[in-house]
Amino acid sequence: MSQWIGLVMLVGVALGAMATGLPVWGVLISLAAMGAAASVVLDPSSAGVLAALPSRLVGLLESDLLQALPLFVFMGALLNRLPLARILFRAALHPFGGARGATLALGAILGPMNGSVSANAIALTRAIEPALAEHEIAPAESVALLSVASTLGVLVPPSLVLILLGDAMMAAHTIALNATGRAGRIINTQDVFRGAMLPAGLFLAACLLLAFLRREPGRRLPKPTLGEAAVAVITVGFIGGLLVGVALGYFYAVEAAAMGAVGLLVAGLLSRQLDLPRLKAALDDTLSMTGALMALLVAATTFTLVFRVLGSDRLVASWMEAVPGGPLGILGAGLGLIFLAAFVLDAFEIIFVLVPILLPPILMRVEDAQWVAVLTLLVLQTSFLLPPLGYALTMTRAAATRRAALGSVMKALLPFILVQLAVTAAVICWPGLTHGGRSPAPTVAAPSDAEVTRRLREIAPPADLLEIGPPKF
Template sequence: MEYIALLLFVCVCGVLLLGYPVALSLAGTSLVFAGIGILAGSFDASYLSAMPSRMYGILTNTTLIAVPLFVFMGVLLEKSKIAEQLLLSMAHLLSGRIPAGMAVSVVLVGMLLAASTGIVGATVVTMGLLSLPSMMKKGYSPELSSGLICATGTLGQIIPPSIALVLLGDVLSNAYQQAQLDMGIFSPESVSVGDLFVGALIPGVLLVAMYLIYVVANAVFTQQGEQRVEEQKQQVAIGTVLSALIPPLLLIVIVLGAIISGSATPTEASGVGAFGALMLAIVKRTLTWAQFKLVLAETTKITSMVFLILIGASIFSLVFRGFGGEELIHSFFESLPGGAVGAMLIVMLVVFLLGFILDFIEITFVVVPIVAPVLLMMGLDPIWLGIMLAVNLQTSFLTPPFGFALFYLRGVAAKTIQTAQIYRGVVPFIIIQLILLVILFVWPELATYLPDKIY
């Protein structure tokens, strides 16, 4: 019967590849399998009786309230042109003054946008529209320009406050509690979204530093970028730069500071961030009523998608568990050579490959609940596991031929930039992210030191 669970997983992936809506594919395929299993006597119908309580738990989960609020904050900063002002001011300040000044400004602004929006698609599109033409004019190659924009656009996966970390934190918390129950341990301890936010700080900053080292070294050794183009340095008023830089930076510091200090939960901090972004847009007078309605519509659309997928994934996990899928995964992992290390390597490979065809939301809600309890029962640290998964998903966003960030940039890039150039451009950044994964694998303390120190 356990192999029916594996067949269920394969069928769900097949239905998704056919292009059907994710949430309906998860729920519909699972219910069809459950119905056939009940008729054949191979599925216990009592598992389905847990569905109402699962739905109620999702709808009343206070942690998930942070999702629409962070989405609102990010969409508002994008639509109100605050992100655009930030990029242009930073580019004017650095361009021509340091090696690869424009490229450095793209990385730094991408980091700030990641910390303020947390939405990969919005960041890649915004950076592609604003900085890609400018980088091309300043002499950067299409490969470096497109690769850098795709890579910095995906920083929203790992730099808090990240929607991906919010969702991962909620799923890992449930998995941690499930693993403890399976081991007969009854403890109130769990892993929180705040733990993942704090744990992601060092890896996120390290990744940004590796990007900066690469683009500066590339400019020095290849003489690419501003050094190849004779340009007049523009005099930019410091006040203009500060007015564009300080407000969003202050907003990020307030949101993250409240979470790290423990004075606010991620949900409460997301409310502060959403309100702060709204006040910022009003004070700067960059938000019209029409834009505000567009922000609300976009926030509702993204939030509805997330929660509908979460409901569908919850039904899938119930049916998968009812067919004995969890026992199958557990026995498979225990039979692998290398124990927990071997199991972790297999999971990371599977998540990386699934990232080609599935969004991080689907992987978080479908795959992580299946494998995380087993990995946690094998003694892995939940915070380290969450950060490794986040970096892995970020890497899959970049990897040709199905990386989502590549599709986002292709949609806004000029036709003169070939798809093959975009693919070649992301290769160095994929290597950098794989190096970061290896570093985290060898030194888990990079992800666990700050949570242990602060909490």
């Protein structure tokens, strides 16, 4: 009985977010409170487990990785408040064949710093839509380009989505290895960064090629001034250097976020583009976004604890074990649920709520955690784009000032969706794409008790060396 209460709670998250309009963290806390009360009524001994929630939250907030969140959010707030978006757009017109390519390139640069898909869609639409109108890009194509650009932050490292997914994957992989007894290296955030780089590069290159093929050769493109070109080169070089440094392991995500935030702050002050009102607005945006993320993280942690106390995680795991098709069938079922949830939930909400529930059973059967992490990102990105309910598409259409019929937007989005599906299919067929073209390191089963005993005997010293007494001559 109690296991079904947890499933009702899980369904209630999506329904509550759509029906009430409340923040998802508020829905999670409300449902968790009701689930905890039901758990104590049905099993009074569960109160002892629920009493561990404060220490669990304190331990969660002591994570060094969470220090990167406000720093990355601050970077995104500075990028949105400074006129960098317009400068980068003008500087990218010539290298990328016009406004279409410049929009996608800008999404790849700014998307990882803007946080959630909804925030990225709104920020890019406000900054770039007027420029697209000036370049006579049709409203439907403008919405399609901005939707694709707003999802690039899901896959292109370093981003908040990848940082948080890396942390969630590490916890899920730990649970899976402990449950199965396999011996292997636990995935971390840098593994997710490295795994996403090649698929992200393939998708971005294919999208830029589509935009380049749609260019207008006869149109005169405005050239950036020397100062704008210098700012663009320095900004792109700086962000690219952070990406390469994190991916190669020269510094951690927290250090990259700190360097990026300080670098943008100093650049804004030296160029006199960052005055006191803009700095105050950027700090307000940072506190607002960070507070929302922390509230969501605390609420999701509470929700998943109650979910496990009710035993609903074991019910989900048993259902996934019964899915036909072996490991691939289980992987497909789990990713299918994430795909459906992405129509109503943002990436952060899925990472905090669904990944801790669905990924451990998947990783118990699928050994390549890095491959699973990248497929999760690709599924999220596909769902955010897919009409008519795609989250990024919905947010972009709501923020756009020029209206476009849904049918026209779907037609403009079709080439990008086909590219997305092609990259996803390639990653499914060739998992080595998430390992830089190499085969993943195999995991091995934990040795049995008899095997451990045999190995200890092999390395133990001879019995005569263990005798205690005076030395023999």
